[in-house]
Amino acid sequence: MVETILEIKDLEKSFGNLKVLRGINFSLRQSEVVCLIGASGSGKSTLLRCVNLLETPDGGQILFKGSDILSGAIDVNVHRQKIGMVFQQFNLFNNMNVLKNCMIGPMQVLKKSEAQAKEKALHFLNKVGMLDFAKASPLQISGGQKQRVAIARALCMDPEVLLFDEPTSALDPEIVDEVLSVIRDLAKEGLTMMIVTHEMAFARDVSDYVVFMDQGVICEAGKPEVLFTKPTQERTRAFLSRVLHH
């Protein structure tokens, strides 16, 4: 029996009058990789940001390992320690070098010693192929390199779930693969991940299941081989034909 790590029930979120999420139901089990696909503005990123409370939902429940993170009884900062996040714009800390970027979380938040934090940071930088750039400033490295460092920074916190918010959308096409291959490796190792992406081939390849969102609701969800080849919903078909054939 695989443990359910994240369960989302009837989640709602509005920005002013705009209803971005209109009743999302969704669950994620240990070691599963889920890709969220859909047109821009369909609520994918908002859903992702609700999971680590960068956005506060207006209604519904988010159960993380059975406890409701919206109840007010949990410490938001402690919750976020367990949920890693990788951003579209990388968001590396510009005031510190690559190595310090990876050490600051473990040292400040998890209260690890400098030596422990450094060992871990070097381990994960090596894993994403950025060990040679440990002393470099984020301002000196390319987008693909930044994103790999951002992934290493998230991994240094030993997250139970890793969220990716369009990790390759700000990258030049020829360096998208260097980031995607890192994520593929993580998937093979059994890390639980939620990935918002526009890379359909990648989504098909890496996901255990794919969620197609449209206008704030989950329109269709299923195994990638089914969803991409035999979608049941008209909207899914329309979206896929738009993004796959051009």
Add this chain to the structure above:
Amino acid sequence: MSFTKAWELFQTYLPLFAYGIRITLFISLSGTIIGLLIGLVVGGIRAIKVEPRDSFLQSFCKRFAHALTSIYIEVFRGTPMIVQGMFLYHSLLKPVFGLNSVWAGVVIVSINTGAYMAEIIRAGIQSVDIGQSEAARSLGMTPMQSMTHIILPQAIKNAFPAMGNEFVVNIKDTSVLNVISVTELYFETAKIAGSIFRYAEPFFISAVLYFIMTFVTTRILRFIEKRLNHTASSYPTSQTVVEATVKGQL
């Protein structure tokens, strides 16, 4: 106005000019530093956002602190320092706290500078990309940790030119403290001028001395600024760096 006379006066009254310079630099430097500390606290408070998750008490405290800080900033930026000096010195600093005029001067310049610094810091904080604090929060940092380790270091770097400018302004503006008999450069000059019944030469000397102080300070600040913008690194250049440098030069 004769330059020979001015040179003569400068040599004769050098100890008095030097004393004035010392007091001017002491008050403007300490006032700027204390003002910066006040600005960090007040600007930090103003950068705290009221969040939907806050309890009633939390949001009340935040709003109350915001209101207090706005009153402070508006009042001290909206009235002349010469008036603030006269009022605070005679109402509070001398009768209640028993401060002498030099220490009262430090307090007045600090409070006045604090109001400007708060706005400079707030603007500096706002100039830091929102993604930086989102990334900090996503690691589980508390708002305080995110502020001290991520946001403020970048905000201060961005705001450094404006903060340095406050120091230069203070070197000149401490001259208004002569109204509460602070023995800074203007006061000393006026004293010399009054004793010899000549005004042009002593104030010419005074102008030159003020200019030297501000000019040297500006150069030092520019040097520090360059060092701050220089990203320290010892890693071999790659294609990206070359491109970035070329762009920077264009």
